[in-house]
Structure formats: structure tokens, C-alpha cells
Amino acid sequence: MAAQFGSRLRKGAATTAAAALAVAALSASQAPGATSGDTGRQANAGASTSAPGGAGSSDGATGNSPYYTDLPPLNSPNPSTSPTPTSPSIGTAVSRGAAEAGIPATVLDAYKKAEAELRGSKPGCNLPWQLLAAIGKVESGQARGGDVDAEGNTLHRILGPQLDGNGFALIPDTDGGKYDGNSQYDQAVGPMQFIPSTWAWAGRDGNGDGVKDPNNVYDAALAAGHYLCRNGWDLSAQADMNSAILSYNNSQDYLNLVLSWYEFYRKGTHSVPDGTGTLPSHRSDSSTGSDSGSGSGSGSNGSTTKPTQSTPKPHGPTPSAPSTTPTLPPTATDTVDHLEDAGTATLTAMAGDAFGKQISTRAETKVGRTVAKVRVRFTIVGDTDATFSGGEDTATVVTDSKGVAVAPALQAGEKTGDFTVRAGVVGRTVKGVDYDATVTARAADTLALVNTTALTCAPGAEFADQVEAKATYQGAVADKVAATATLIKSADDTSENDKGPYFKDANGNAVRTLTDLQTDADGRLTLPKLYADDTTGTFLLRITTTGGATLTVELTVAAADPSSSPSPTASPSASASASASASASPSASASS
Structure with missing residues (x-):
């Protein structure tokens, strides 16, 4: 596909070759937690490759499509002004530090909004937006330097190569060409380079327009965040972060590169206008950024100048074309x-x-x-x-x-x-x-009364205590379990009683059956206040829950016992005598 990144991508053959050497050197020096294995390739002990749908997946989010291999600048306070002869691109990288730290405004906003949404929906994941920025840089050069409109839609299609098994994974078309325009094979799509078969389940609506579009940076960033947060991964733990990154593209070099950009962005970034971001130059399939592939596609990012391309000539005699197309073995x-x-x-x-x-x-x-x-x-x-x-x-x-x-x-x-x-x-x-x-439905198999005192009341009065019960299921707290409470006629007749204690509805009317009750987070069920009419006696309240738990509570309505009232200090006659005596005493005193 004749996608172009513009004249900023042109480099000499010598610089390109030197950059390839710098990639290996810088990757080894900058990747956090990286160690050197016996073969000199980097290994990261924390990376897992066996989680279902995780790092061991054969396609990952991108179908293991090519990605950009440009490394972040060396974070030196005094960068060298003259690169060494063996690594001229390292000096160039250092001098571009300020520019590389700039992320197009809309793209940066999409990353930060995705982090905020995941902080609420999956707080245990601890997703940092800088990780999305690192992946976005490696996958598409931050949506080709911010080649997006104000709503986050890419102005030109960003496509990876078709995954036809020719140097890449073999993934036959899964979306009828809906996202990638290819009805024969899948291609990675959009700023975060999702293949259509992954987008079918991982896609998200990040900008609230009711559409899940991999070509929209808000949708793609939120989808990438959810993708990285699955399997219960906690990205504040290095091993989980490694597993999540490998699940995106199952390559050790990819892991090291993403971690390098992640560390770079953690140390400081700034917003730049859309369309002015620094564009990458080198891809993992040895193509330049102007070729079709991960992070490239139709369009020129606003530039009409195309980089000069040459086709290398093979060494030795040119092989003759086969007379028939070879038959590939079945997968x-x-x-x-x-x-x-x-x-x-x-x-x-x-x-x-x-x-x-x-x-x-x-x-x-x-x-x-x-x-x-x-x-x-x-x-x-x-x-x-x-x-x-x-x-x-x-x-x-x-x-x-x-x-x-x-x-x-x-x-x-x-x-x-x-x-x-x-x-x-x-x-x-x-x-x-x-x-x-x-x-x-949530269920309980046991109900127990919490009240420890007898539930009694005088006729026409209000019960002092509310009925409180606790529900459990197989010994564990039974929360959010539906329950019903009914004042029944007797243990044998569970129909609703028409006299005796009652509850009140919102209008103050007497009701003797309560539905739509539910236990709280601790399995407790507290009933509203109970009131008594003028009927005395012993009454039954039955509580039942989903799952068959039943509790019968005894309520007593009785008149006050006169014998239990405190005795007066003196009888009425005695009081009268005392009063009369007190009245007569002045005259008695006078006569004396």
C-alpha cells in the first residue's frame, strides 16, 4: 500500500544501517528489568506466556504485526553534540529528546481519558496512561503524529500488512473487510493496531458516540486499556505488566521496546498540536515508516513529498519464476x-x-x-x-x-x-x-433472629424494637437476598392475619405483608416498625427468603399489668386525713 509519512522520514542508507545497530544497543541498555540471555538476546523473567487469551495467544491484539522499532532518546542531561562514528543515530536521538516527548493533544487526551475510565471500572489493574502512550508510539507513531480530527478519528487509514502467512501470521478475513477493507485476510487497524477478530470482542466506545471504531483514537485507547487489564493483571506489578504487553504482541523485542518508551514517557511529556508529532522511521520487518504496515496506510499525513525508494538488486543470477504457484501445507x-x-x-x-x-x-x-x-x-x-x-x-x-x-x-x-x-x-x-x-437468584438457607429481648407491646401502641434477622447460605453471609415478611394467622394457617400487629405504608395505612425486602451486605434484614391495634394476644410474623430460609417471630400484645405498677406512697383516705390534720393545726395552736 502506497502510504507515505512525508519527507521527514527520508534517511540515508548509512544512517538506516547504523540505526539498526543502535536499536539493539539501546534496547539492551534502556529496557527496564531486561537481562541478557546466553544468546545475547534480552530475556525478562517476569513475562508469562501461558495465560489463556493472554501472552500465549497466537495472535495477540495485533496479530503480531510489524511495529516501529525507533527507540526513545537517551535521557542524558548533557547530550553529546558529536555522535561516535559507530553509532551516529544515537547522537540524533538525544538531540530530538524534547520533540520525542511531545504527544499530539487529542491522542494524549485519549490516553488520559482511558486511564481515568479504567481507574473506575477496573481499579485493581492500575493502568498508567504512559503505557498506552508507549504502545501507541510503537504501533502507529501516536496515530501518525496526531493525524486525527477533534473527535479522534484518523484522517487517513492506518493499516498493517495483510496477514496472509507470507512473513506474518496467517489470519483469514474475519470482518468481511469492514475495518481493513480486505475481504481475504485480516490486517491490523487504527492507532492501536487491533486486528478485526480481536476488535470484535475488545472494541470499546471511548468517545460516547455509540460506535466502537478502531480508527478512532478514543475508542482504540480505551479498548487497549481493557485489553491490557484482563486476566486479573495488576500493571503495578512488573510481571503482570510484562504479561500484558506480551499479550499485545508476543515478542521479547517488542516487550523491551515498549518498556523503554514507557520509562521515557514516565519521566516527562508535553502536549503538541495535532499533526505535528515526531514520526517513526524504522519497522520490525526492516521497512521504513513510509511503507505499508503497522502504523502506515493510505494518505500522506498532509505532505505531498514522497521519500525516494529503491528496489535492491539481488546478488547472483536472477531465479526464474516457478511455472506453478506452490501449494502451502495446511495449517x-x-x-x-x-x-x-x-x-x-x-x-x-x-x-x-x-x-x-x-x-x-x-x-x-x-x-x-x-x-x-x-x-x-x-x-x-x-x-x-x-x-x-x-x-x-x-x-x-x-x-x-x-x-x-x-x-x-x-x-x-x-x-x-x-x-x-x-x-x-x-x-x-x-x-x-x-x-x-x-x-x-441469590439465596439463603438459614435465617436467625438477632433480637434478644421479647417483642411486646400494649394495645394501640408501637413496638419498642424492630425485628432484625440475619441470613446465611452454607454458613456464609447471604447478601442481596430477596425476602418477604407476613403477619400470619397461625403456624398451620400461613394466610395473612386481618388483626393484631401491623406495618404502615407510605400513607400511614396498615399493611400486614411486606414484599421486595432484601438483605444488606452483611446479610442483615431489618424490618420497619410494628404497631398494635386493640386486639390482645400472641401473634406470629413469618419471614421467608429466596432459597427457602424461614423464620417465625412471636409478637405479644397485652394490656399493662396493674400489679406491676408502683404502689402509691399513701392511700387517698390517709392523704385526706393528713390534709385535714394539717388544716386544723393552726387553730389548735391558737387555742393553746
């Missing part, structure tokens, strides 16, 4: 005829709980042989808020040596009812497997 995916269940148990969970079992699916050939290294996509279908661990409704897992793909654990939401998890082969239309799953 593992090509051999899959169908998927089979691999012993998945009944999928049932209570609302808010994790499902106890995981889905297992086996890929098989037509004759029943298992097929390893096949990507299986699990998709949650139906009116449900259940998700896979990490909050996603789709997960892609590669089959193991026995041909089995195990989906991430399912987490039930608050919606009850049935839904389906659909398993299918990525890149092939073959018979899949549908798994039925059910979310049941």
Missing part, C-alpha cells in the same frame, strides 16, 4: 472439522458468584483426531451480564497438546436466567459447540 486450523465438548459440567451459579466449572472444548479432525494450536473463541450470547474473568464477554484460547481449549472462568452478574456460551474456531466456519448456562 492446524485448516485440518479442524468440528469442535466437541471435552467434559464440561452443568454450568449453574448464583447471581454474583463465580461458576464452579470452566468450559472445555476439543478441536477434532473429520476422523476424530485432536488438533493442537488452534484458536477457539468463546462468546457469551443472550440477555445476561455474566462475563469471563476480567470483565470480557469474549475470550480466545489456543488448544493445548490434547486439542483442548479451556475457557476462562465465568462470573455471574445480577441478571438471573439462561444464556449461552458459543465456542467456534477462529478463521474457520465449522461446527462449534453451544453451552447452556444458568444464573439463579
Whole structure:
């Protein structure tokens, strides 16, 4: 594809060759946590490659497409003004420090908004926006130097090469060309270089326009943030950050490069006008930034000057073209005829709980042989808020040596009812497997009365204490469980009583049945105040919950016992005598 980055990308052959040497040298010196292995390549002990749908995925977010290998400047307070003869590009990199730290305004805003959203929705992930900036730099040169409009839409399409297996991964078309314009093979798309099959489940609406578009930097940045935050990763832990980055593009060199840019941006960045960002020059497939590939595409980023390109001449005799197109051997995916269940148990969970079992699916050939290294996509279908661990409704897992793909654990939401998890082969239309799953209402199996004093009241008065109970399920606190309270006629007749104690509705009217009650986070249920009419006696209040827990509470309405009243200090007659005596005493005194 004849995408151009403009005249800023032109470099001499000598500089390009030297830059390639500098990439290896700087990567080894700048990548945080990097160590040197026996072969001289960098290794990072914290990186994991086995998490389902994670670092071990065969395609990652980008299909392992090419990426830009330009390194950040050396952070030296006194950069050398004369580069050494063996590494002229290092001096150039240092002199461009201020420019490299500039991130186009709209792109920078998209990264920071994504960080803020993830801080609320997935606080345990601890996503730093500088990590999005590092990936955005490596994948597309910050959307080709900020070649976006005010809403974050790219002004020119940014596409990676078609993933046809010719030097890249083989990913047949999955979106009908909707995003990449290619109905034969997938290509990485947009500022964060998502392949369409990944965008189908990872896509997000970051700018609130109701559309999930990989060509919009707000949508792409938020999707990248959620992608990096799945699998329960905490990006404040280096091992988890390494795993998340490798899941984006499964390459050790990619990991080291992204970490280098991450450290660079952490030390200071600033906003520059859209369209003025510094553009990258070198790609991991040895192409310059002006070629088609990761971070490139149709359009010239506002420049009509095209870099001069030359086609290298091969050494030795020119080989003759083959008379026929060679037939490529079938891939593992090509051999899959169908998927089979691999012993998945009944999928049932209570609302808010994790499902106890995981889905297992086996890929098989037509004759029943298992097929390893096949990507299986699990998709949650139906009116449900259940998700896979990490909050996603789709997960892609590669089959193991026995041909089995195990989906991430399912987490039930608050919606009850049935839904389906659909398993299918990525890149092939073959018979899949549908798994039925059910979310049941939260339940309690035990109710216990918290009140320790008898619940008594005089006729026409108000009960001093409110009824309080605690619900548990299999010994654990049963929170958010629905309950009903009814004043019943007797233990044998559970119909509503028409006399005796009662509750009051919002208008002050007597009601003897309460519905829509719910236990709190501690499993406690506190009923409203109770009142008594003029009927005396012993009455029963019955509380029931979802799950069958039942509690019957005894209420007593009785007139006050006169014998229990405090005795007067003197009888009325005595008081009268005392009063009369007191009245007569003055005259008695006078007569004396």
C-alpha cells in the first residue's frame, strides 16, 4: 500500500544501517528489568506466556504485526553534540529528546481519558496512561503524529500488512473487510493496531458516540486499556505488566521496546498540536515508516513529498519464476472439522458468584483426531451480564497438546436466567459447540433472629424494637437476598392475619405483608416498625427468603399489668386525713 509519512522520514542508507545497530544497543541498555540471555538476546523473567487469551495467544491484539522499532532518546542531561562514528543515530536521538516527548493533544487526551475510565471500572489493574502512550508510539507513531480530527478519528487509514502467512501470521478475513477493507485476510487497524477478530470482542466506545471504531483514537485507547487489564493483571506489578504487553504482541523485542518508551514517557511529556508529532522511521520487518504496515496506510499525513525508494538488486543470477504457484501445507486450523465438548459440567451459579466449572472444548479432525494450536473463541450470547474473568464477554484460547481449549472462568452478574456460551474456531466456519448456562437468584438457607429481648407491646401502641434477622447460605453471609415478611394467622394457617400487629405504608395505612425486602451486605434484614391495634394476644410474623430460609417471630400484645405498677406512697383516705390534720393545726395552736 502506497502510504507515505512525508519527507521527514527520508534517511540515508548509512544512517538506516547504523540505526539498526543502535536499536539493539539501546534496547539492551534502556529496557527496564531486561537481562541478557546466553544468546545475547534480552530475556525478562517476569513475562508469562501461558495465560489463556493472554501472552500465549497466537495472535495477540495485533496479530503480531510489524511495529516501529525507533527507540526513545537517551535521557542524558548533557547530550553529546558529536555522535561516535559507530553509532551516529544515537547522537540524533538525544538531540530530538524534547520533540520525542511531545504527544499530539487529542491522542494524549485519549490516553488520559482511558486511564481515568479504567481507574473506575477496573481499579485493581492500575493502568498508567504512559503505557498506552508507549504502545501507541510503537504501533502507529501516536496515530501518525496526531493525524486525527477533534473527535479522534484518523484522517487517513492506518493499516498493517495483510496477514496472509507470507512473513506474518496467517489470519483469514474475519470482518468481511469492514475495518481493513480486505475481504481475504485480516490486517491490523487504527492507532492501536487491533486486528478485526480481536476488535470484535475488545472494541470499546471511548468517545460516547455509540460506535466502537478502531480508527478512532478514543475508542482504540480505551479498548487497549481493557485489553491490557484482563486476566486479573495488576500493571503495578512488573510481571503482570510484562504479561500484558506480551499479550499485545508476543515478542521479547517488542516487550523491551515498549518498556523503554514507557520509562521515557514516565519521566516527562508535553502536549503538541495535532499533526505535528515526531514520526517513526524504522519497522520490525526492516521497512521504513513510509511503507505499508503497522502504523502506515493510505494518505500522506498532509505532505505531498514522497521519500525516494529503491528496489535492491539481488546478488547472483536472477531465479526464474516457478511455472506453478506452490501449494502451502495446511495449517492446524485448516485440518479442524468440528469442535466437541471435552467434559464440561452443568454450568449453574448464583447471581454474583463465580461458576464452579470452566468450559472445555476439543478441536477434532473429520476422523476424530485432536488438533493442537488452534484458536477457539468463546462468546457469551443472550440477555445476561455474566462475563469471563476480567470483565470480557469474549475470550480466545489456543488448544493445548490434547486439542483442548479451556475457557476462562465465568462470573455471574445480577441478571438471573439462561444464556449461552458459543465456542467456534477462529478463521474457520465449522461446527462449534453451544453451552447452556444458568444464573439463579441469590439465596439463603438459614435465617436467625438477632433480637434478644421479647417483642411486646400494649394495645394501640408501637413496638419498642424492630425485628432484625440475619441470613446465611452454607454458613456464609447471604447478601442481596430477596425476602418477604407476613403477619400470619397461625403456624398451620400461613394466610395473612386481618388483626393484631401491623406495618404502615407510605400513607400511614396498615399493611400486614411486606414484599421486595432484601438483605444488606452483611446479610442483615431489618424490618420497619410494628404497631398494635386493640386486639390482645400472641401473634406470629413469618419471614421467608429466596432459597427457602424461614423464620417465625412471636409478637405479644397485652394490656399493662396493674400489679406491676408502683404502689402509691399513701392511700387517698390517709392523704385526706393528713390534709385535714394539717388544716386544723393552726387553730389548735391558737387555742393553746
